[in-house]
Amino acid sequence: MELFLLIIIFAFIFESMDSMAGMGFGTALSPLLLLLGYTPLQVVPSILISEAITGVIDTFFDHEFNNVRYSFRPLNDATKIGLIIAFFGCLAIFASILLSYFAINFPDIVIKTYVSVLVIFMGLSGFIRIKLRKMEFSKTNPKFLIAFSALAGFNKGIGSGGYGPVITMGQIFSGVYEKSATAIVSFSESIVSFVGILTFFLISFGGVQVDLVLLPSLFTGGFLAALSAPYLVRVLPNKIWKYFIPSYAIGIGIFSIIKIIAF
Amino acid sequence: MSISWEVGKEAQELDKKPIKERIRVEGSSLKRVGYALIIYSLTMVLFYIFL
Numbered sequence: 001m002e003l004f005l006l007i008i009i010f011a012f013i014f015e016s017m018d019s020m021a022g023m024g025f026g027t028a029l030s031p032l033l034l035l036l037g038y039t040p041l042q043v044v045p046s047i048l049i050s051e052a053i054t055g056v057i058d059t060f061f062d063h064e065f066n067n068v069r070y071s072f073r074p075l076n077d078a079t080k081i082g083l084i085i086a087f088f089g090c091l092a093i094f095a096s097i098l099l100s101y102f103a104i105n106f107p108d109i110v111i112k113t114y115v116s117v118l119v120i121f122m123g124l125s126g127f128i129r130i131k132l133r134k135m136e137f138s139k140t141n142p143k144f145l146i147a148f149s150a151l152a153g154f155n156k157g158i159g160s161g162g163y164g165p166v167i168t169m170g171q172i173f174s175g176v177y178e179k180s181a182t183a184i185v186s187f188s189e190s191i192v193s194f195v196g197i198l199t200f201f202l203i204s205f206g207g208v209q210v211d212l213v214l215l216p217s218l219f220t221g222g223f224l225a226a227l228s229a230p231y232l233v234r235v236l237p238n239k240i241w242k243y244f245i246p247s248y249a250i251g252i253g254i255f256s257i258i259k260i261i262a263f
Numbered sequence: 264m265s266i267s268w269e270v271g272k273e274a275q276e277l278d279k280k281p282i283k284e285r286i287r288v289e290g291s292s293l294k295r296v297g298y299a300l301i302i303y304s305l306t307m308v309l310f311y312i313f314l
Contacts, residue, residue: 053306057299064292076281078270110273177271179278184270215308226287227296235285239279 004217007033011050011221019058019229020241021248022171022182023164025051028252038214046197046214054222055190061230062183070187078180081145082187085167088153089192092163093199094171096156106158112260114160115155120253122169129173145174162256164189165249166201178241179233185259 010029018025033043056155063070070079103179104229164185171181204210233241277285 001314058304060295061299065288066277069273076269081270159304177274179274181269215314217305219306219310220303223299227299231288234274234277234296235282235294237282238274 001216002227005216011218012225013224015225016229019186019225020233021245022168022185024251024252038083042128042211042214045210046212048193049215050218050222052190052193052197053219054226055193057223058186058226058230059190061227062186065121065230065234066181067230067233068183069226075225078184082184085149086188087150088192089188090195091154092156093195097199109260112256113156116256119162119165120250122165123246123249123253126169126172130242137205143172158263165252168245169249178238178245187257
């Protein structure tokens with residue numbers, strides 16, 4: 001087992017951002033690791049396993065630090081939202097397996113451009129929403145959440161990123177408090193990652209060699225972030241997250257567009 | 264599902280308090296951080312054995 005300091009630092013930074021903004025771990029870290037010369041079979045399963053475990057820790061400490069409170073008996077709204085989002089995420093994973101099984105491929109550039117533009121648009125809408133709320137024109141609607149969950153699931157299912165940004169911004173548009181919205185994303189992403197891991201186990205039974213050389217480093221960085229980020233979310237006022245989340249979504253969208261143009 | 268959310272009520276209440284109170288965490292939370300570090304160490308031992 002080897003630990004790589006650079007990978008630990010990257011994992012810490014991007015897991016912290018993911019935990020605080022509800023997005024970016026997979027979208028930002030995967031291309032970076034691929035650029036460093038690692039193969040998809042080294043990157044994807046390690047990220048999934050790391051995200052599943054750190055997601056559980058993150059969820060626990062978000063609950064502990066009162067960023068959101070979960071309850072299964074009786075099932076409260078936060079838990080329901082997390083499970084709805086996770087349900088669409090899991091459906092998306094099965095959809096992507098089916099699509100690859102039937103060798104249905106959508107044009108890569110079109111899908112990536114669509115997701116990037118959508119993420120930038122959602123970030124910009126987040127700012128517009130802040131302005132509208134100040135003028136008290138904006139209304140919240142819980143039903144939006146199901147539509148946004150389905151949209152995020154669709155994006156993931158057709159094989160592109162944008163799950164985190166759509167689901168985080170979707171929750172905020174549906175009236176969920178910013179701090180709690182990012183916490184709920186961690187909860188649902190950890191469930192979705194567990195399903196993703198199962199998928200990789202199935203693939204490895206089919207003879208595909210999965211290499212987990214990055215896992216200890218990704219887990220170490222992710223673990224430290226899963227402890228510190230919920231605390232930071234608790235301490236900093238919500239006003240900061242209100243601006244930070246849409247800004248980061250726009251940043252992720254622009255980064256994705258640069259990636260399409262450059263590669 | 265209810266029409267208006269009950270999500271984030273505790274976080275909103277906490278936000279109304281001064282930063283000094285938000286920084287302070289209970290002893291039980293620190294204990295849980297300690298448990299999490301033990302889980303981390305055990306997981307790393309498992310990685311060392313199996314990877």
